Amino acid sequence: MKHNDKRPVFLSLAKIHLPVTAVLSLAHRGTGLALFFLLPVAIYLLDLSLQSQQGFSQVRQLMFQPVGLSIMIIIAWFFAHHFFAGIRYLLIDVDIGVDAKASRHSAWLVIASGIVAVLLVALMLR
Amino acid sequence: MAGLRAWLLQRLSAMYMGIYLLFFIFYLLIDTPRNYTEWRGMIATPWVALSMMLFFVSLLIHAWVGIRDVIIDYVHNPALRLFKLSMTGLALMVCGLWVLDILLAVMK
Numbered sequence: 001m002k003h004n005d006k007r008p009v010f011l012s013l014a015k016i017h018l019p020v021t022a023v024l025s026l027a028h029r030g031t032g033l034a035l036f037f038l039l040p041v042a043i044y045l046l047d048l049s050l051q052s053q054q055g056f057s058q059v060r061q062l063m064f065q066p067v068g069l070s071i072m073i074i075i076a077w078f079f080a081h082h083f084f085a086g087i088r089y090l091l092i093d094v095d096i097g098v099d100a101k102a103s104r105h106s107a108w109l110v111i112a113s114g115i116v117a118v119l120l121v122a123l124m125l126r
Numbered sequence: 127m128a129g130l131r132a133w134l135l136q137r138l139s140a141m142y143m144g145i146y147l148l149f150f151i152f153y154l155l156i157d158t159p160r161n162y163t164e165w166r167g168m169i170a171t172p173w174v175a176l177s178m179m180l181f182f183v184s185l186l187i188h189a190w191v192g193i194r195d196v197i198i199d200y201v202h203n204p205a206l207r208l209f210k211l212s213m214t215g216l217a218l219m220v221c222g223l224w225v226l227d228i229l230l231a232v233m234k
Binding site: 087 | 185
């Protein structure tokens with residue numbers, strides 16, 4: 001094989017494009033990891049809310065002041081994304097949407113569904 | 127836990143959690159607990175507490191398989207990998223016992 005020294009090397013971050021399916025895979029890992037680290041916080045809030053009347057009010061206050069609400073909405077987005085991407089992987093497991101075109105479409109659908117779901121949550125908690 | 131069994135458990139737990147959460151959110155929407163007494167009463171209902179405990183058991187299994195995959199992919203030093211895997215397992219077990227303790231206290 002002839003070696004061509006002038007072949008382009010695409011290591012520039014501005015030029016490298018990950019396909020949307022790869023971004024989704026990374027996001028599935030990232031959101032999963034984030035949710036894992038948030039688990040003790042969620043259990044703590046559950047514990048506090050069930051311990052006493054004051055605990056319940058504290059959790060409610062924490063959750064519905066602007067900062068708490070914003071954090072909740074971001075977590076809801078992580079979750080929604082992980083949820084929809086997970087359904088996509090379950091479907092791919094049973095051979096639905098495996099080919100390149102379908103998997104790209106479903107990846108965009110997952111991203112859109114995550115955004116729609118989080119908007120619904122934001123509207124309901126408002 | 128490894129290989130096909132881990133793969134299958136990750137998916138079964140995902141399905142249980144997905145279905146559980148849809149029901150739980152629906153239930154919260156149609157019969158929203160307005161105060162502490164109603165909230166506690168709701169969680170103390172045996173089938174609510176039981177399905178929630180099952181949810182957390184699924185979550186621990188699911189998280190274990192997921193985090194284990196991530197650690198195996200990115201942590202190559204054997205000692206460090208073992209340490210991180212042990213810490214993850216320990217943390218998940220503590221979380222599970224914590225939830226069990228919360229739910230048993232509510233049901234008392």
